[in-house]
Amino acid sequence: MRKTLQYSLVASLVLGLQASPPEAWAADDAQFIPMATYRVGAYASSGIPWWAGEIDYFRYINEVEGGVNGVKLVWQECETEWNVDRIVECYERLKTGQDGAPTAFFFTHSTPGSYALMEKGAADRIPLIDGGGGRTESTDGSVFPYAFPILMNYYSQASVGINYIAGREGGLDKLKGKKIVTVYHDSAYGRETQAPMKLLAEKYGFENIQIPVADPGNEQSAQWRQVRQIKPDWVFLRTWGVSTPVAIKTAARFGISVERIVGDVWAGSEADVIPAGSAAKGYQALAPFPGGTAFEIHQRLKQYIIDQGKSDLKDTRYFGEVYYNIGLINAAIAVEALRTGQKKFGNRPLNGEEGRWAFEHLDIDAARLKAIGFEGLLAPLKLSCSDHEGGGAARVQQWDGQQWVLVTDWIRADHQLLRPLIEAKSAAYAKEKGITPRNCAAER
Amino acid sequence: MTFFLETLIGGLLAGTLYSLVAIGFVLIYKASGVFNFAQGAMLLFAALTFVSLQEQGVPFVLALLLTSVVMAIGALIIERAVLRPLVNRSQITLFMATLGLSFIIEGLAQGLMGAQVRALDLGIDDVPLFFGEIMVSQFDLVAAATAALLVIVLALLFNHTRIGVSLRAVADDTRAALSIGINLNRIWQIVWAVAGVVGLVAGLLWGARQGVQFSLSLVVLKALPVLIIGGFTSIGGAIVGGLIVGAAENLAEAYIGPLIGGGITPWFAYFLALIFLYIRPAGLFGERTIERV
Incomplete structure (x- = not known):
């Protein structure tokens, strides 16, 4: 009996391998x-x-x-x-x-x-x-x-988020004195927008408050209680995975209007809003990849x-x-x-x-x-030798309870502002690794 | 002061959700000395089964009953296929078996019922209630009441039924229980089935909060410090441990977090558990064991 079982297993494996080749043999x-x-x-x-x-x-x-x-x-x-x-x-x-x-x-x-x-x-x-x-x-x-x-890139995501909020407020000059809280996944991904947000806050005069959520983020009462105390004008949500629906639901529980929350690229899919149920209706997110x-x-x-x-x-x-x-x-x-x-x-x-x-x-x-x-x-x-991003624009989509609805055309990031920050970081990397940068002008 | 009280109460209520997960571990550990690493996977499987049944139009109560039956059948299979062949093996062997079991259950759950995130609506609005200036979550209150009800039911089961007495006998002294004719295999089947139903309750509450998805199986990570603090063998300990962890991590996030960059809840619970290990290794309500070495 045991041998029969073993033979059956081997035969199944062989047949299975033959029956499931890659999409096409290279x-x-x-x-x-x-x-x-x-x-x-x-x-x-x-x-x-x-x-x-x-x-x-x-x-x-x-x-x-x-x-x-x-x-x-x-x-x-x-x-x-x-x-x-x-x-x-x-x-x-x-x-x-x-x-x-x-x-x-x-x-x-x-x-x-x-x-x-x-x-x-x-x-x-x-x-x-x-x-x-x-x-x-x-x-x-x-x-x-x-x-x-x-x-x-992540800097562009921060910039487009702020540009969208400015649009809703009536212009970049209207950001002065506003409180914008970023609730972020406490990881390299989540922390990546801290530098551009600081820069944008300095330029436009809004108050930049950063609140981390540790992975996996399935309990966020403490964070959203802090957000409620701050009474923000806007929340930029940079969570990922389960931490997004939990954030949306917890925000609703603490009385923060979902229409004042803007999710970033990786907090704007169906998997982020469906589990949040009715609390997600009206939630907006950046969409370089619209649904x-x-x-x-x-x-x-x-x-x-x-x-x-x-x-x-x-x-x-x-x-x-x-x-x-x-x-x-x-x-x-x-x-x-x-x-x-x-x-x-x-x-x-x-x-x-x-x-x-x-x-x-x-x-x-x-x-x-x-x-x-x-x-x-x-x-x-x-794209080009010096610009490996090539785009830096997103639309904004809003969840109507059933599906995403695109509410804006393409909003571009402020590349002129962000570029020196990127070049400073890349220069530091080049120095650390002993890299001689290519001459992109000569390669044109 | 209002902020402190609100954080404390919110933390205590959140802690009851951790307790619900921890109770499943305690049940199995008490009966068999096995730390069941598959408890999170069981929780995921139960919640996915329930949601899948509801998607097929099965009414709430019937879906609840059918899922309980599925979990009971699962318990029978686990006892027959995993535990019985490993009887009399070391605890670490059984632990490793449950580790493997967790991967099998997770794979089976996703394979049979899909990997998509599903919404779960229990009909409990997650809205704020105000007591004076203090805000409390209605959902958390219901979760706490559910945990209390579950503890009462389990207490009745353990203290006032023949099965319960047998369970306690096995937990106290397995060999003595065997010598008076208690069927150990049957006890394991019952305990795993009850742990599955507890997993279902926990899975539904956590699933309603975060959606039914793979990460439900990760909520066990919240139960570990609860068990270390409350003790592995006490249901009351699981409740108290959950309350301590919930309150401590919320207060820590609110008051210590801003000083050191925030995002401290996951490790703070383990930090607390480590302190308890130094002071009281068996936990607050765990049984102290003395072994001849």
Whole structure:
């Protein structure tokens, strides 16, 4: 009996391995994309729609457009559970590509992961891409040639948050004397906006109060009692995971109007508001990755992927959720970077160095956004040697109790104000590591 | 003074939610000497089952009953597949088994019922109530009342039923209990089933507060300092420990936090537990054991 069981187990494993190959076997004429995913564990509720969005878009490119200029995309997932050690292991395993298909970039999908891989990426010449996250000073590509906190770094998130609040108050000059409390996740991610908030407070004359919430943040009475005592004009909520719905509910309990709370990029998904129930109605959040399906790309995906039963989503109710759209946007940025690189290097798979060139010359303007179906879903993006962020804009969306509703157009960060802060930090890093910055002007 | 009182009362009430989680640990530890690392996973499984049933249109009370039945069946399976084969093994072996069990239950819960975050509405408004100038959460008051009710039910179960007497006999002296014919396997099944139902109650209250999601299994981290302070073998200790932890961490966050940068609640509870370990290693109400070495 026991032997039969053992044989059955071995047979099942063998059959299982044969029955579940990667999306497609890599070949040397394909472009390989490593994927550090988290479909199980504490962050699975974010990860599952995220990678469904990415994979659906890659499938659309392969099956409808025939690949990127004929180059098929192949990918391999590594389950990381959002653990840094596993992200690093995934990077090490897949950085050279697979079966002859090269790796042109590595999406870390994790700010701690970006920090951990910073030096490895530079040494291996593999661009590390982290949309809406990453190490802020790596915006300065002259010091960080292989790190890309693309789309919107943390300083820009703070600046856009303040610009939105100023808009609601009637102008930046109206911020003087206002009290703005930042309730933040007590981690590198949460603390990242302290420096720009200090700078913005000095410039605009508002009172900047920072209140940390330790991970995981499932009990926040003490923090919100402090907030109530302060009587803030606005609260900027920079939490993550379970700490966001708990914050929204606790704020309501302490009588703080949800309409005076602005969440940042990572506190603005369905998973953040649904558990908070009616307390979240009216909550606003920055949205460089807006939710919804009212965009051209969703119509195309619905026709060719969702309705054909080819989606990676097990439950298509989640089509168009914020995290699904984050996946879509990341995938579109990757594809557009490959197209950019192919213009210089030819229609073939790119390696890491070529991938870096591609990202540094990525220019997705309004016309291109319209052509690829991302108008309104993604802000125009233009990177360079010295600017690895390339965007720095977000819309604001508001939860109406059922869905996110976009309430603004794109709001841009104050790059002129933030840039010296970024350059000072990158210069300090260069000094510490003995890096001679590239001459970006000469590389133009 | 109002701020101090409000923080203190809020902390005490929040502490009852920690106690609810700790009680599940105490039950199993009393009966089998096992520190059940899977209690958090059981809590997650119970809450996910309840929410999944409700999503299928099952009424509240029926969902509650069905989830209790599921947890009881789970207890039978755990006893038969995990505990019985390991009987007479060391405590660390059993602890490691529950560690593995927690991963299996978490995986099973997400595999069967999905990983999406779900809202849980118990019909208790989380609104402020004012007593003079002091604000108290209505939800916390209900949670505290639930904890009190649960303790009364468990006290009745342990003190006034045949099963309860058997449970206490096993807890006092397992060999003596066996020698008079008490069925240890049956006792374990009952205790794990009761711990599952306690997990359900805790899971519902925590789930209503933060949503039903994977991180529910992490609330056990709040129970550990409660157990160290209150003692691993006393339900009353779990209640008192929870109150102490809740009040202390809230007061510390309000008064010490601003001086050292804030965000101190998670480690302050463990700091407090460490002090208790120095002064009273068995906890306030734990049984002191004397062993020949």
